[in-house]
Amino acid sequence: MHVPSKAGMACRKFLTLLAGTLAFSAMAASAYAQQLPLFDAHMHYNVEARSVLSPQQVIDLWRKTGIRAVLATSRPNDGTLDLIAQKAPDITIVPFLRPYRVQPDRHDWFSNAEIDAFVEKELQRGIYRGIGEFHIFGKDADAPFMAKIARLAKARDLWLHAHADEDAVERILRHAPGVKLIWAHTGMSTPLDKVEQMFAQYPNIVGELSYRMDLEQDGALNPRWRALMTKYPNRFVVGTDAWVTPRWGQVEELAAFYRRMLGGLPRDVAERIAYRNGLSMFGLEEERSTR
Template structure:
């Protein structure tokens, strides 16, 4: 018995804790789009999440039927936070905000379900964020206490926040290519922004957490979320790899900060257990 335990005892305590029971992940950027539904079924999605330790999900889909299918599984061990995505079909991402009456009617009808905790993920860039419908959505979200989930540059984010000061916003990919100096400035100026980290290619190099990113995470431990962003069907085949990568990065942070970014920030935002 002593021989069997010896390799474990020689591991660093943090490694032992992770080896025994890695903490849950809140996936704050997931799409279960119509294309994926023909490849991976709702039970298979849940089985994948259990395998990698995803305990809660911010769920969106195009159209929203995929999200409704996941909710219908009624999995007690995986909490689903549904967001209303304003896309009926893929091309809507380009003009959903610009006199697209079909989208406006769709969003209006979906909101009547009364289940959605936010609107998005939607794409919006630069001056397009001053479109009347974008302003209307921002104000509606503020009035109803909904989150926005915006795939946007910093210019568009700032315009949205001017339309509805204080509206709560998840910044998809934390701007993706926005400089970290600008990210820090945005966080300092707008405490209602939370950054989601998928597709930020500068977070690590060779498996090592970028020191500048680490500094931001330590400064704003309650302002970041993780996401797999399964926006195309092949990304579902990468979920295990993506979560493993996040766990590698989290292991380079103090446990309290890692727990917040992994799960507790999302749980606090949406009142999850």
Template sequence: MKRIRCLCFLLLWFALGSSAPTYGAGTVTRHAALPTFDAHLHYNWEPVPHLPLARVLALFRENEVTGILATSRPNHGTRALYEAQPKDLWVVPIIRPYRIRPDVQTWMNDPQTEELIATDFKRGYYRGIGEFHLSGRAAEAPQVKKTVEFAVKHNLYLHTHADDKALEILYRHSPKAQIIWAHTGFSTEPAKVEAYLQRYPNLWCELSYRYGITEGGKLTPEWRRLFEKYPERFLIGSDTWVNERWDNYGSIMLAYREWLQQLPDEVAKEIAFRNAERLFGKAAKAKAVKAQ
């Protein structure tokens, strides 16, 4: 009798397993193996990294992360990632205007910020400035305006953790600014997000910590509509700003895949990695490397 129960259990297990949807050649959920670009990653070196570099690179492989928008405080961690990038990882480095954590509150009024950005930019490989924090009228500070002007002049992206008012001020500094909006305002109403997308053609929305995208694991109708209407304007990211985020990296990326698989395949691919490739020019970079 015991053997019969075991046999029945095994037959049931194989039956359920064989009914799983496929992606590519594997019997896994549709987007389980979907490559992803992490557009909000911090590898902070203050005072030392939480994980050694080899473990970080392995973590990306384990989670099918094929590219990252790399930042750190100070910029040592970003440089370490860029210099160590293996063939299966594309590192897009951006300059963070912070040396230590308190700079989050003071960078916009610190005259050393301008020098920090200009000095690191001379390395020749940075693609943007950020992530930097701004709230309300703090975005009116002269140093912020200088940062926007520097980015526009050198065709750099601005990765900003900003509320609605600060975002609008950044675009008042220059309508040509190319902005990646960290967290998409956290809780800004979807209707207002759409209004910004229409108003600012050089705005892309990054979705870490973004509230309200799903309910009970399902995409809300408002966000599904936004993703399907503007598939080229969204990015995903882990925001590994504290050690806990590194420890839960796999779960964070899995959560994205769970709602990406609810979207049409082409829309999911745009958000998962194609938008980043288009923005940061992976195809152009690969062509240049091949030419060398």
């Protein structure tokens, strides 16, 4: 009969203790993540949603879900104005100018002279912190109006929010080097090697994470995403992207998904991606901390 040595028994005891400690740490991280406030950096209160949800119902949903700040856009911009008018003291609303009046504008906004005039008029409100979300792909990003928007954003210290492939993103950044850009869906299907390459090359890109179907692996945060988020903890934000009305019914589920994924990160990184990055991008962190 084999009798374990004292060293072997001690080793097994240590490994058992270590496994228990790691399991407890994972549970603690997961429990902590469930309490994280969120900055929703991609939402749309479009005309279709406004016919179903009142501004107060939207505010109540955010309050219930733990969404404490939002990057607000709508088609047309009236939806964003309605949300601001609620003056909810516990919800910070960061308004962006969306260059769409009606749904078809998404297809030709960058070559439509009427949109040029529309954007100029909307900017006169003096409330917007950025322009977008807009859709642009490939060589369309070299359209004169897209170049104008990029340079205008750089000159006025506005953010751009681009639903774009990596080709279009790089073209935009060539028009206005240094312009601040939120990359909707972080390219959605852009390979992670390319994402990492672009983050290294362009420090003014922030990746928004909605619809990145590869975030999750086996019910937890994909290790490749974990490495990328740990490497660039100040460069990611979360978003619900309620681009169609039924998705508003998924906001609570999406918030729970993000918190579950963030539970796989160190606490400070999870906090940054959940809400601190969004606040600091718009100079709001100090303001919120004093409330």
